[in-house]
Amino acid sequence: ELKVEQNPLFLSMQEGKNYTIYCNYSTTSDRLYWYRQDPGKSLESLFVLLSNGAVKQEGRLMASLDTKARLSTLHITAAVHDLSATYFCAVEEGTYKYIFGTGTRLKVLA
């Protein structure tokens, strides 16, 4: 059974600082997703990572995937208040079932 561990659960950081969210998973998978959720809103797709060594960047967010270590990271550079949200990683089990991490609730303080 595929398990996904995400940490930290909560993250409070000052604007301008850097931090990393970690996502570990227990068995091999073809895809890993990062989502952002604002309160009451849909899960917004941030990144889809498909292969070992994949790195994707969008603005102040950068995601990477190490399939050998079964680890993905979401790195935040020079955080701004607008990045405050809950971030989820999800790993695909089979071809359609997403197994999610517990989420990281990020609060960026001005």
Place this chain on the structure above:
Amino acid sequence: EAGVTQFPSHSVIEKGQTVTLRCDPISGHDNLYWYRRVMGKEIKFLLHFVKESKQDESGMPNNRFLAERTGGTYSTLKVQPAELEDSGVYFCASSRDRVDEQYFGPGTRLTVT
């Protein structure tokens, strides 16, 4: 293109009552999924439809939950009778093919008192 929509956004019911949640997928998406997040824990898979057929309902917690997808369009998830532990956020997602990325709705927050 309209996204996945869910109704209601929030429902508060008493233990023992019945609630029906609705999901409208993106037009043209044959695949529809239900997930839920309970008590701030991880989001868990409930079931998967392809058109009107249930392909995988391995995540459905018990027989108090009934999902349907009439005509392969919108889907409903009925909880009858609701229990306190059913409280959480129920998400719906859809995809064109099963191998495509899933697009999620905003969720329905269910509170059972």
